[in-house]
Amino acid sequence: MDVFKSNVDVLSKLLPPHLLAPRVGIVCGSGLSTLATCMRGIVEIPYNDLEGFVHSTVPGHKSSLAFGLIGEGEGVPVVAMLGRFHPYEGHVLSSVVYPIRLMAHLGVKDIIITNAAGSLRPSIPVGTIVVIQDHIALPLLTGLNPLLGPPFSPKHARFVPLSDAYSRPLRLAAFRAAHALGLERDALAEGTYTWVSGPTYETPAEGRFLRNAGGDVVGMSTVPEVVAARDEGMNVLVLSLVTNLVVIPDGYRSVREEVEAEIAGQSIVRAPTPTVSHEEVLSVGKQKADVMKSLVAEIIGRLPRA
Ligand SMILES: O=P(O)(O)O[C@@H]1C[C@H](O)[C@@H](CO)O1
Numbered sequence: 001m002d003v004f005k006s007n008v009d010v011l012s013k014l015l016p017p018h019l020l021a022p023r024v025g026i027v028c029g030s031g032l033s034t035l036a037t038c039m040r041g042i043v044e045i046p047y048n049d050l051e052g053f054v055h056s057t058v059p060g061h062k063s064s065l066a067f068g069l070i071g072e073g074e075g076v077p078v079v080a081m082l083g084r085f086h087p088y089e090g091h092v093l094s095s096v097v098y099p100i101r102l103m104a105h106l107g108v109k110d111i112i113i114t115n116a117a118g119s120l121r122p123s124i125p126v127g128t129i130v131v132i133q134d135h136i137a138l139p140l141l142t143g144l145n146p147l148l149g150p151p152f153s154p155k156h157a158r159f160v161p162l163s164d165a166y167s168r169p170l171r172l173a174a175f176r177a178a179h180a181l182g183l184e185r186d187a188l189a190e191g192t193y194t195w196v197s198g199p200t201y202e203t204p205a206e207g208r209f210l211r212n213a214g215g216d217v218v219g220m221s222t223v224p225e226v227v228a229a230r231d232e233g234m235n236v237l238v239l240s241l242v243t244n245l246v247v248i249p250d251g252y253r254s255v256r257e258e259v260e261a262e263i264a265g266q267s268i269v270r271a272p273t274p275t276v277s278h279e280e281v282l283s284v285g286k287q288k289a290d291v292m293k294s295l296v297a298e299i300i301g302r303l304p305r306a
């Protein structure tokens with residue numbers, strides 16, 4: 001299609017032939033751009049040099065595509081997005097998913113999408129890598145869907161099922177890879193990703209709502225990419241790194257009680273409600289980058305070679 005032609009021309013000039021047709025795609029989440037260092041013979045191309053690419057404005061996201069090889073022998077050609085686009089940055093959904101469509105056009109069959117996420121459950125602590133098996137996407141259900149409008153091309157479907165969006169073979173590969181690497185059982189969990197638009201983090205009531213709805217982790221990205229990848233027929237694996245616990249106290253602290261205690265001459269000392277910050281998110285990303293990197297490399301090394 002025309003929307004890819006100028007980028008294919010640019011890439012053909014900059015990449016050696018063996019990297020021009022990547023088989024696997026990676027999307028690096030917040031603080032996880034170093035994932036791509038598991039590739040060898042890397043060629044990095046800034047988004048500025050590519051048409052249709054916007055700029056990532058979020059700290060912890062670079063703005064380039066990296067091409068390289070992973071695995072023994074000839075290796076598997078891989079393309080990684082070092083930095084993604086979020087709707088909350090003001091980008092339209094067609095821009096958010098354009099790189100995924102370009103990956104499909106170049107030949108990517110399997111895509112590993114990573115993100116930083118908040119945990120909705122104390123049983124999924126900070127540092128856990130959650131293999132996503134399903135999602136709940138309020139924005140998709142209420143009209144923020146990258147497939148709104150005419151199908152991307154006459155070859156694309158009008159209606160796209162998502163009941164099997166998260167590839168079972170790739171999820172199995174993730175757990176097999178973790179075992180092969182000797183990771184502890186608790187290092188990985190399985191769960192449902194809830195997508196919110198952000199950029200606000202959840203209120204306690206929203207956290208409870210998402211947990212009660214069946215969510216395990218919550219984040220501000222990934223789902224539009226999953227939808228586009230499924231529209232393109234790719235096999236999708238999503239790995240969420242838990243960077244913080246979503247603040248969900250059991251109930252609201254009663255300020256009436258506090259005032260009544262004050263009047264009765266008693267004092268109640270209460271700790272302030274904790275808050276989440278992007279710095280915290282990035283710092284956990286940094287601490288866990290090596291484990292994520294080994295896991296992604298091991299999964300890709302285990303994929304059947306075409
Ligand atoms: O791009 P991801 O989903 O990894 O980044 C998460 C969601 C927000 O962009 C940011 C919030 O700290 O981290």
Ligand SMILES: Nc1nc2[nH]cnc2c(=O)[nH]1
Pocket residue numbers: 116117118119196198200201202218219220243244245246276281
């Ligand atoms: N919505 C949301 N996104 C996140 N990304 C990383 N942590 C969080 C979180 O707590 N909430």
